Amino acid sequence: MTGAKAWTNPLRDPRDKRLPRIAGPCGLVIFGVTGDLSRKKLMPAIYDLANRGLLPPGFALTGFARRNWATEDFGQVVHDAVKAHARTPFNQTVWDRLAEGFRFVQGSFDDDDSFDRLELTVADLDRVRGTGGNHAFYLSIPPGAFPVVCKQLARSGLSAQDGHQWRRVVIEKPFGHDLSSAIELNGIVNDVFPEDSVFRIDHYLGKETVQNILALRFANQLFEPIWNAHYVDHVQITMAEDIGLGGRAGYYDGIGAARDVIQNHLLQLLAFTAMEEPVSFSSTELRNEKIKVLNATQLVGPLSETTARGQYTGGWQGGELVPALNEEEGFNPRSRTETFAAITCEVNSRRWAGVPFYLRTGKRLGRRVTEIAVVFKRAPHLPFNATMTEELGQNAFVIRVQPDEGVTMRFGSKVPGNQMEVRDVTMDFGYGTAFTEASPEAYERLILDVLLGEPSLFPVNAEVERSWEILDPVLEHWAAQAHGPDPYPAGSWGPDSAKAMLARTGRTWRRP
């Protein structure tokens, strides 16, 4: 980056693939450090990075929260979180080194004094730990608190970067709740941090399987020739969860599944699936292609027939009695928040003309699964008679994002016997259950990329705003309806309206 114009490090060589990139001297400040995400994901990920030797010596982790803790209490909380959730085994030596860099600053967001103390802490870290003035601020806080925290960071001088030193800010979804609020939020953040210092976390993009989509498509000769409207009938992108929303009312009520998942994760998956080949794998080129394909993406109408929304009702799900959404604690009993959302998109390009992309997501569905299914057209001519191919469906190529990461192909094969009968079979590639064990968690990858200043896995402003632009008409359409979301039983695959939206073109949802 800056300063490294002509100079190249003599110890580095592109052929030296063993040499990992360790972040340079730096520190991370987490706001909202007492939250769930921080304890379950961020702290373990930081330890795992340290254990893999990818954090710089002298790395500093500062927690900021209202809780009246001393640094030791904070250390204990991190320790417990690491013990409970870290992926790699606990190593005392690694822990001791990491724990030396812990600091805790007690305070609230509107209190000038606490940010001044944070500034002093950070400056002290530069002196004692050698963090070199490089600091990232992770805002693990509700978006409502962004303006005040950003203002405080600017006021206390924490956001000021000069020379070789960098300051970066990491923000989590939701990035607004519609286009105008997203623009407003981006404005607030960009007032304090320039766009290249803003890292928006979409943890899906840190997953190996999502990055693997690009490898599968562009490193192989096998798939790309058929990756177009000539051969592809339609694409289904599903993100289903079997859990409900108990305890998340504060965040979820009034937001709903479409804003929570479709706007970010599913449209990003669509972009990866549909994008053209980037000129190179640099972050700029990658983003250009993603923005290009998102710009070509549109809703298919009429929205009353091509979209569906639902809300789960109570009942027995997988041997467990679960409450309906409007009985969950904290939710308005008359809540119109949707817990299931499905939309139909099309990508207006030569490659994809006429191929519908069905996106669906929901809570309390059959099982927890995220997948991209590319369903192919039937062979134009079958030299078999109808009875022979009765059991033959459409070929499909399924990228299983989680769990059980891998790829499934479905095609027809002869049933053994003296008759010619063709039936669907599947072929699985699983990078083993093994893969998940040994491959880094999404947050590890993303936090490391923030510290390295490597932006390719983070959506930019333009992508976020374009995604809202795509989704907004659906949200407005739903809000204008007299009736609320359609009920669906917990543990099912969504309301009947979801089936109807595919049935109108003679298609059906896959059961993932």
Add this chain to the structure above:
Amino acid sequence: MIVDLPSSTVSDINKALVRLRSEGGVQALGRVLTLVIVTGDGSAIESAIAAGNSASREHPCRVIVLARGQKKAAPRLDAQIRVGGDAGASDVIVLRGYGKLADDEAGAGMVMPLLLPDAPVVAWWPGEAPAEPSADPVGLLAQRRITDALSAKNPTRAFEQRRASYVAGDTDLTWTRLTPWRALLATALDAPPHDPVTSAVVAGESVSPSTDLMAGWLAERLGVKVKRSPSKSGPGLGSVSLERMGGPVELVRPDGKVGRLRQPGQPDRLVALARREVRDCLAEELRRLDPDEIYGAALEGIGKISKGRTPIPIPVVNGAAS
């Protein structure tokens, strides 16, 4: 599950593998490579298999263990197949050959029919390795050959052999053990000031091939005078010092566990720098299956270094519990 096949042949083993798959569906097909482990018939087998299994969690593979038994015995092959929970994410085939079957040629002949179709083959000698791995019958089957000079009876001689016989595709775990050191040094140079390094001193145990390799790597990359000195204390590689105009970049590790990075104008930084376990090294090795040119260059660089005689004291690192 462990299936013993005493007094067996390779075609019996192949049949048993197919049977196990159709009966239990225990073997996944998504294997990415075959790892051939060549050992003697002793206690070392289990630790080698354990390392292979743990590496298989990152790289699903078939592990073939070629354990050479008594040469003065009637020719016999005892085989064992491990799948499922006893084999990590791999399937393990142990071949114990006796008599004529303990020979190199015969061993390679037994391995050949068990290799996964079309997948790369990696050979690993956890203990003593042949003088010329690339000419060894098993080595010839493999595109990557992994040895470990440090576990040989005479590490210095084994390492000299490695240097003399190096061809693309060879690597030695003495090189893998250096990766964390190399990464820290490279990162230290990443940050400004970007002053050129004028000379370097590397100190370690007098018998420490890794220390020699580090010096060779620095000599090759930096193109400056590099001195390799014995250290007064501490195991393995003890310290690296890169001289620059503004002062040296120093990485020291007195106790084999905790390192200290010292740079001019910056506070000392401690870093966990434990000697790496074999299974971590093996997993790193399997991450890349193409030749490691940088290792080859580092071996060559050893010819350019100067040897120091005066032992260099390795400073104690404050704050690090021993």
